[in-house]
Each structure stands twice: as C-alpha cells, then as structure tokens.
Amino acid sequence: MNRYGLLDENQSKLDYVLALIVENFLERCLQTLVFKAGMVKSIHHARVFIRQRHIRVGRQVVNVPSFMVRVDSHKHICFSLSSPFGGGRPGRVK
Numbered sequence: 001m002n003r004y005g006l007l008d009e010n011q012s013k014l015d016y017v018l019a020l021i022v023e024n025f026l027e028r029c030l031q032t033l034v035f036k037a038g039m040v041k042s043i044h045h046a047r048v049f050i051r052q053r054h055i056r057v058g059r060q061v062v063n064v065p066s067f068m069v070r071v072d073s074h075k076h077i078c079f080s081l082s083s084p085f086g087g088g089r090p091g092r093v094k
Contacts (some may be wrong), residue, residue, distance in 0.1 A: 004028050005071040029067035030057065033077060054083040 034046040079086025
C-alpha cells in the first residue's frame with residue numbers, strides 16, 4: 001500500500017486499510033495520472049492514448065488504462081518514443 005501511495009509509512013494499522021475508499025485507488029490509475037499531468041485534454045482522451053500505445057511508464061509501453069502506478073514510477077510517465085506526440089519520428093507511424 002505504501003508503494004502505490006495509498007497509505008503513508010506510519011499508517012500501517014488495519015483501521016487505515018479499512019478506511020480506504022474506491023477514489024483512493026482510482027487516483028493511482030495511469031489514466032487519471034496522465035490526465036492530471038496535463039498531457040491530454042480529457043480523461044477519455046487519456047484512455048484512448050493509453051490504448052493506442054502512446055504512453056509509457058519508464059521504459060515500458062503500457063496499454064492498460066487501469067494500470068496502478070507506483071509512487072517511484074510516477075515521475076517516469078511520458079510519451080512513447082515511437083509516438084508522434086512524444087517528439088519521436090515525424091510522420092506516419094508503422
């Protein structure tokens with residue numbers, strides 16, 4: 001729970017875990033983080049970009065919008081190298 005940013009280090013008791021709500025998990029999804037980073041115009045646009053393999057986390061291209069992003073991987077969310085939106089090759093992508 002600490003790796004995903006759902007709980008702090010000092011919140012390791014069962015009461016804190018049981019107090020988690022669905023919104024806490026949805027805030028850590030890749031779709032939400034891409035939208036909040038300002039990379040896309042809407043939450044639906046984020047979902048489409050992820051499914052079309054335009055977004056990567058670290059060196060791995062992710063095509064699952066519900067991918068749970070860890071705290072240490074949050075800063076590595078960017079456009080894919082083969083994506084025309086990420087400053088890769090200009091023109092048509094094969």
